Amino acid sequence: MSDLRTVEAVLAPLPPGMVGDGFRVHNFFPNGYRIGKRMSPFFLLDYNSLVEFTPSERPRGVGVHPHRGFETVTIAYQGEVAHHDSAGNSGVIRSGDVQWMTAGSGVLHKEYHSADFTRSGGPFQMVQLWVNLPAQFKMHPPRYQALAHADLGKAVLPDNGGAVNVVAGRYDDVAGPAKTFTPIELWDARLNAGGRMAFSLPATHSCGMLVVGGSVNVNGTAVPTDHFVVFAREGERFEVVAHEAAIVLVLAGEPIDEPIAQYGPFLMNTHEELQQAFKDLAAGKFGVLED
Ligand code: MN
Numbered sequence: 001m002s003d004l005r006t007v008e009a010v011l012a013p014l015p016p017g018m019v020g021d022g023f024r025v026h027n028f029f030p031n032g033y034r035i036g037k038r039m040s041p042f043f044l045l046d047y048n049s050l051v052e053f054t055p056s057e058r059p060r061g062v063g064v065h066p067h068r069g070f071e072t073v074t075i076a077y078q079g080e081v082a083h084h085d086s087a088g089n090s091g092v093i094r095s096g097d098v099q100w101m102t103a104g105s106g107v108l109h110k111e112y113h114s115a116d117f118t119r120s121g122g123p124f125q126m127v128q129l130w131v132n133l134p135a136q137f138k139m140h141p142p143r144y145q146a147l148a149h150a151d152l153g154k155a156v157l158p159d160n161g162g163a164v165n166v167v168a169g170r171y172d173d174v175a176g177p178a179k180t181f182t183p184i185e186l187w188d189a190r191l192n193a194g195g196r197m198a199f200s201l202p203a204t205h206s207c208g209m210l211v212v213g214g215s216v217n218v219n220g221t222a223v224p225t226d227h228f229v230v231f232a233r234e235g236e237r238f239e240v241v242a243h244e245a246a247i248v249l250v251l252a253g254e255p256i257d258e259p260i261a262q263y264g265p266f267l268m269n270t271h272e273e274l275q276q277a278f279k280d281l282a283a284g285k286f287g288v289l290e291d
Helices: 115-120 271-282
Strands: 007-011 017-019 023-029 042-053 061-067 070-078 081-085 090-093 098-102 107-113 122-132 143-147 153-157 162-168 184-191 196-200 206-213 216-218 221-223 228-231 237-241 246-253 261-263 266-268
Touching: 007 221, 023 122, 042 070, 042 206, 042 246, 061 266, 070 081, 081 098, 090 098, 090 143, 098 162, 107 115, 115 122, 122 206, 122 246, 184 196, 261 271, 266 271
Parallel strands: none
Antiparallel strands: 007 228, 017 023, 023 042, 042 122, 061 107, 070 098, 070 122, 081 090, 081 107, 098 143, 153 162, 162 184, 184 246, 196 237, 206 228, 206 246, 216 221, 216 237, 261 266
16 A cells, blocks of 8 residues: 655645636746746646626627746636637637646637627636647647537546546546647546545646635645645655545646746746747737737
8 A cells, every 4th residue: 555645745725816807816836936846847827716796798708818838728717719820720628627738839719708798797716727838749740629618537436425627647548638738637526525536647747725615624625715835755645535526637647847937928948948938929829810
């Protein structure tokens, strides 16, 4: 029997900030909490905790902006986001869906509340992750994976404990549909009251857990709603117990052991590559997207 993974910290959500006028996010890292490369390959976690938007005539969101050198992953819990990018991809991310966009060599994109959600308003709850790419894939052509809820892997927990929607990687024998460049697990777990989830991950992999609804006990530590657990790279086994219905996002992966150079929307290895990104953006190499 391997050891329980050590809980390093339970992080409370910091005061939120707005991304454009459509996303009210708590940044857990890299700026909210300075956790260094502890969560690599995950570089950023913005959590739009549950908030109510009033009906509007004009879509709220964030306008055209570039990315290079990594992937953005958007997980919709409540509400709807419409996405368009300069690689010609677009779609609406609805409750339970995930969008996995590889910016790679560079895209322009915009993210707004969908037309329907704009008109109706209502509860809105989202996660956006930035997933770093290793040097050999930073300039990979852009890619877009629209992962509808129905297409996610579904692992059923024993004793009516709930279900794990597998986005990437594998839970037990159930694989997720997302293609990733490095080994990553991303699971949207929906636990019933009394539900238990037990699994193992390599001790060398980064692991974190965001409690999106309800509260859980993980490896003996109580974690309230909207809190993020950072695990040390010690131990392999996880035991999650939900005393009430809970929603938990598990993110784990093999760390990328490379230098990081980041400025705004670019995530590269060196300062020179950042300068090149600005030059290429100015030269129109990220394509065209109407505002
Ligand atoms: Mn973006």
